[in-house]
Amino acid sequence: MDQIVSEMEFKRACVIGSPIAHSRSPLIHNYWLKHHGIAGTYDKIEVKPAELEAFFASLAERGLAGCNVTVPHKEEALRLAKHRTARADEFGAANTIWFENGELCADNTDSHGYEMSLDQDAPGWDNAERALVFGAGGASRAIIAALLRRGVEHVDLINRSVERAEELARLFGRRVSASGFDRAPLLMKDADLLVNTTALGMLGKEPLDVSLDTLKDSALVSDIVYVPLETGLIKQAKARGHRVAGGLGMLLHQAVPGFAAWFGTTPEVTPALRAIVEDDVRKAGG
Ligand SMILES: NC(=O)c1ccc[n+]([C@@H]2O[C@H](COP(=O)([O-])OP(=O)(O)OC[C@H]3O[C@@H](n4cnc5c(N)ncnc54)[C@H](OP(=O)(O)O)[C@@H]3O)[C@@H](O)[C@H]2O)c1
The missing domain is CATH 3.40.50.10860 (Leucine Dehydrogenase, chain A, domain 1)
Known part of the structure; x- marks a missing residue:
């Protein structure tokens, strides 16, 4: 019937x-x-x-x-x-x-989506004590909130326009500090989790021109860009043997x-x- x-x-x-x-x-x-x-x-x-x-x-x-x-x-x-x-x-x-x-x-x-995606794709990610976040736009705000809520003790925030990173860091208080990309090699040494929240690396945009040479070996690398599914950052991280999480999970979970x-x-x-x-x-x- x-x-x-x-x-x-x-x-x-x-x-x-x-x-x-x-x-x-x-x-x-x-x-x-x-x-x-x-x-x-x-x-x-x-x-x-x-x-x-x-x-x-x-x-x-x-x-x-x-x-x-x-x-x-x-x-x-x-x-x-x-x-x-x-x-x-x-x-x-x-x-x-x-x-x-x-x-x-x-x-x-968005914040919930990011948390759930890492829970599914990189269980144990929230043992990270220190995170390094690239980008200070709308997505970055949601992601920093998720990191702090899940117990990451400190977030180093890097952005092309440092003033925008400083403004965002002020909203979160002492657990977030802001700087420019020149400090990335130094800050990578202590990062347990590295997250790209900039639009760089997206199909049709410029690549994210950052070397992971100084990144802590045990660090997890996450990119919220999901077109392409495997960004240049994720490829570089995989080649160095890091655990990785792409951006598609966040889109699905949000x-x-x-x-x-x-x-x-x-x-x-x-x-x-x-x-x-x-x-x-x-x-x-x-
Ligand atoms: N996976 C998901 O579900 C999901 C959800 C939301 C967003 N996203 C992706 O996340 C990315 C950012 O989104 P959003 O909403 O945060 O965008 P937004 O508010 O416009 O912020 C863009 C960010 O990218 C940086 N940026 C852009 N062009 C740059 C360049 N040429 N050089 C250096 N930095 C540059 C900006 O730096 P300045 O401040 O210096 O301009 C800013 O930090 C997009 O690719 C978006 O597709 C994914």
Whole structure:
């Protein structure tokens, strides 16, 4: 007998941004919908900055349970939400929006996604005492928060514009110190964990021009860039025998809380899902 799904049971969510064509979120969420036999869809919708407020006002009318929010809407989405999680407020940006009692709620799941990805891909990573983080943008803020929360005692933060690193370090207090790339060779000697959060090494961008020659042998190397799947930094680290973790895990794990909020089931990041997204990244030249 054909299964008839009423409009009430059919659930919808989406990702919004501008541009949005590159987003892999539909691949992830539609995989989970199918895997769990949930009647629903997850689409990508181009929304320009001037259209954001009207788009949020039309969510219910469009039958959307919520959405992911990406560049350039992350800060404005937080401002427009009626309720925000503490971590979204802490990062000053939202990536996940849903309705609760008809009111718009906002969360930021990047920090959680990073933590969960290292738990899965590099168990024991949180024994690190000292971390060296490259980059002081939005992603860096979420990652430093995850490192400190999980017990990393000190973070050395390096950025091209040192003032931006200093500004971010000030938000976290004495456990984070800022410097420029000239100090990288020295700081690598004491790092148990090295993380790249800059956009460098991404397909179409300049490579991250840093030598790992002075990095502690036991250090774990993590790169949140996931196109290509194996960045120049990860290749260099592997060649030196370091344990490594690529950026795809963070993308997959940050998606979990949104799916749970919209579709009522907490999904898992499985090797099968990972293989599908990896295949898509490779097709895009990564
Ligand atoms: N795996 C995931 O789920 C995930 C999630 C979020 C982000 N990401 C990736 O993380 C990267 C950063 O994202 P974001 O949101 O933090 O971006 P952002 O806020 O724009 O920050 C960009 C960072 O990259 C640095 N940078 C850019 N071009 C550079 C150059 N030519 N030389 C030196 N440094 C340069 C910037 O340094 P300045 O401050 O000096 O400009 C800044 O530290 C992107 O590649 C993004 O795709 C991955």
